[in-house]
Amino acid sequence: MQMLGAPNGYNRTSRKYSLTFFEAPRSRVTYYKSMTSSVAPLRADSISKTYRGVLGGKGIQALKGVSLELKPGEIFGLLGPNGAGKTTLVKVALDILSADSGQCWLFGLPAKNARTRLRVGYLPENHRFPPRLTGRGLLQLTGRLHGMADDQINRRADELLERVGMSRWAGTRITKYSKGMAQRVGIAQALIHDPDLVILDEPTDGIDPVGRAEVGEIIRELKSAGKTALLNSHALAEIEQICDRVAILHKGEVLRVGDVSEMTAIGLQYVLTGSFGVLTSDPPPEVAVALEKSDERLVVRVSSEDKLDQLTDWLRSRGASIRSLTQRKHTLEEVFMEMIDKGKGPG
Ligand SMILES: Nc1ncnc2c1ncn2[C@@H]1O[C@H](COP(=O)(O)OP(=O)(O)OP(=O)(O)O)[C@@H](O)[C@H]1O
Ligand SMILES: [Mg+2]
Known part of the structure; x- marks a missing residue:
């Protein structure tokens, strides 16, 4: 099977991507949604992860006991320089990668629980969507993988393609898209099943300034609708405007977590x-x-x-x-x- 949204190099570490995340049971998404909840949408407890077989067998220790907790309804930014471990943490949280130690929880259930992951939307970093798909086809595929009915998918796909400014290009193959256009449909596919937690890894990567502002607006709308968002980003000015709280990750460790307003005061x-x-x-x-x-x-x-x-x-x-x-x-x-x-x- 062609891997949907598989990040570059995922093969180096794991083939679980398709098996665990996208082949979750096709039960009704709504069944798993609780109306309101005070449970943390995502919690990481002392996550450690070393990529073995690199750097002369020594391996790369990407995460060194990372603990984090997202509050329901907040926009949380994960910041850190290249190689800090942001993407690794997200992949562990989605069970794309297994941690060496520690555990991740989604809505109070182990992240390995496929049902729980139906409540999560995900835009991978450096995604490579199946090239033969059109923008609309990508949204349809993601919708079906999340157990949605076709008419529901089509309605929602129209709305989302419009929202990300891609309606005109909906029938065009993804391979013909510019980087920013692919990123826009990538965001749309992350939202197709109306997830309660949205994880966007470098959402504005390659997107022009107008598009960046639109993405910021979409994220704020998610918050208004009571959703939680986790953003990995290097765009600090945007993060400062959008996020309620941030964590600064460096060399696999959390240096600081806090409210943006407190951190900048x-x-x-x-x-x-x-x-x-x-x-x-x-x-x-x-x-x-x-x-x-x-x-x-x-x-x-x-x-x-x-x-x-x-x-x-x-x-x-x-x-x-x-x-x-x-x-x-x-x-x-x-x-x-x-x-x-x-x-x-x-x-
Ligand atoms: N598949 C892999 N195999 C081996 N090492 C990896 C792999 N993926 C990441 N790493 C290493 O793990 C460390 C953390 O990488 P990660 O991609 O999580 O960082 P990041 O904070 O997302 O960086 P960026 O801001 O560049 O996206 C880096 O040293 C990286 O080289
Ligand atoms: Mg990354």
């Missing part, structure tokens, strides 16, 4: 914009410490949020006007670069 520093040219002195140190000052921008550090009122009163009393006041943030990229030692190259 810089203590009690605030940026004010307005007209500050009238100021003849800095604010008193017991109110705020000025870190940067220009006619239109003032950056301060305060000892507590309560001081902000005192600061704005002080500024106004001296004739300054304030247009905006926001907490100063790092970009996710800055946080990431700080965590990862740039000099050491791929994980």
